[in-house]
Amino acid sequence: MSNAFNKKLADIIGKMDEKVLQAKINAALDMLKNGNNEELARKIGKMDKNELLTKMNELDDEKLKEMNINKNDIKQKVSDADLNNLKKLIGEHGDEIISKLKDIIK
Secondary structure (H helix, E strand, O other): OHHHHHHHHHHHHHHHHHHHHHHHHHHHHHHHHOOOHHHHHHHHHOOOHHHHHHHHHOOOHHHHHHOOOOHHHHHHHOOHHHHHHHHHHHOOOHHHHHHHHHHHHO
């Protein structure tokens, strides 16, 4: 009985994590599109860029599908100009992170 409860709890938490991640992605895309660069730069500045690259390297199509991330949706929402702007906001490792992002959503 404990295993069934643990599994159900893990499923619920996993779904919450997916929704939180999707909400964060959408919020970041909105900030980028709406020119809220100061807020986005502040949030990006708090990130560990090496950890971000490590996490990005773990992503593949299957993982994106599990996380309910639609690559086509992101491609439609983000332009090359947006990515160039994001690269400037990232600063250190910006080229590498944007290159990896482009590889992920292609």
